[in-house]
Amino acid sequence: MRDRLRDLLPxxxxxxxxxxxxxxxxxxxxxxxxxxxxNSKAFTNFNFIGWSNYQKLWTWTFQSDPPSNWYTAxxxxxLFGGLYVIFCLALGLLLAIFLDQKIRxxxxxxxxxxxxxxxxxxxTGTAWVTGADKVDHHVVDLVCGRDFTPxxxxxxxxxxxxxxxxxxxxxLVAARGIEIGHIFQLGRKFADVFGxxxxxxxxxxxxxxxxxxxxxxxxxxxxxxxxSHDALGLVWPREVAPADVHVVVAGKDESIHEGGAQxxxxxxxxxLSVLLDDRTATPGVKFADxxxxxxxxxxxxxxxxxNGVVEVKDRVSGERVEVAVDEAVAHxxxxxx
Numbered sequence: 001m002r003d004r005l006r007d008l009l010p011x012x013x014x015x016x017x018x019x020x021x022x023x024x025x026x027x028x029x030x031x032x033x034x035x036x037x038x039n040s041k042a043f044t045n046f047n048f049i050g051w052s053n054y055q056k057l058w059t060w061t062f063q064s065d066p067p068s069n070w071y072t073a074x075x076x077x078x079l080f081g082g083l084y085v086i087f088c089l090a091l092g093l094l095l096a097i098f099l100d101q102k103i104r105x106x107x108x109x110x111x112x113x114x115x116x117x118x119x120x121x122x123x124t125g126t127a128w129v130t131g132a133d134k135v136d137h138h139v140v141d142l143v144c145g146r147d148f149t150p151x152x153x154x155x156x157x158x159x160x161x162x163x164x165x166x167x168x169x170x171x172l173v174a175a176r177g178i179e180i181g182h183i184f185q186l187g188r189k190f191a192d193v194f195g196x197x198x199x200x201x202x203x204x205x206x207x208x209x210x211x212x213x214x215x216x217x218x219x220x221x222x223x224x225x226x227x228s229h230d231a232l233g234l235v236w237p238r239e240v241a242p243a244d245v246h247v248v249v250a251g252k253d254e255s256i257h258e259g260g261a262q263x264x265x266x267x268x269x270x271x272l273s274v275l276l277d278d279r280t281a282t283p284g285v286k287f288a289d290x291x292x293x294x295x296x297x298x299x300x301x302x303x304x305x306x307n308g309v310v311e312v313k314d315r316v317s318g319e320r321v322e323v324a325v326d327e328a329v330a331h332x333x334x335x336x337x
Contacts, residue, residue: 234294246295250302260301
């Protein structure tokens, strides 16, 4: 940082100095022009450079009556005077950069010298900040073509949403993701510690090169929940669902409870994984929980049992069908498998 400030110091000093000179050289002419806008006695024929102008301005200012509208004079002077000061500062800065670069023998255009910006390409004339082969030291303004010649260039850029895709089709989209698997290239770090060898094709010991991989099961659950759900709850894909069938007993009658338990037992004997909800909670609570848990197939054992039917609901589509109790096991087995 100290080197950078010391490098910029000549320009920081020269710029306001040039601006001050420009302001005083042309300043009286500016006030002459502004005053001419605010008073009828102001001068109409004057040169922008000349001692006569300064004399007229001095005489008018101290020996004549003030303008008829001082408010207008102040506004005009403030507005144009401020713009003029900015103009002098900008022009002074350009002159300072030009003179400083000519003194340094760097040429006229070195846009990266004053501003620490990064270019996408290393080309002749661009300046860079690099290491200095010394701890806590850097080289500032290392100019390509003057101070070094690169051995090669690799295109590296920060990818941002909206950038053109590498294959030229469309643009890139940024989205959040979850790491569900990983691979570690361990090399021979641990194999060397433990002296881990194996016999090669020639029967001689060969040091093993190690690697490992893993899949996060709990992360997979989070990914499935994120990708497969609706407003009511989870919608498990059948391949990874916690159960094949969710049996909901909807009723207080003892026969309904017995029927639900019997159906769950028969489905389990048929090789299906069954979740039985025989709580004393209201049917509404049980239905809401069944939707929330998201087992692919929900079977409701309720008032229809006295007519010999149960209701089978598809969690994904919401489709409901009534199936005879005697055919329920075969129907559900075929549906699951």
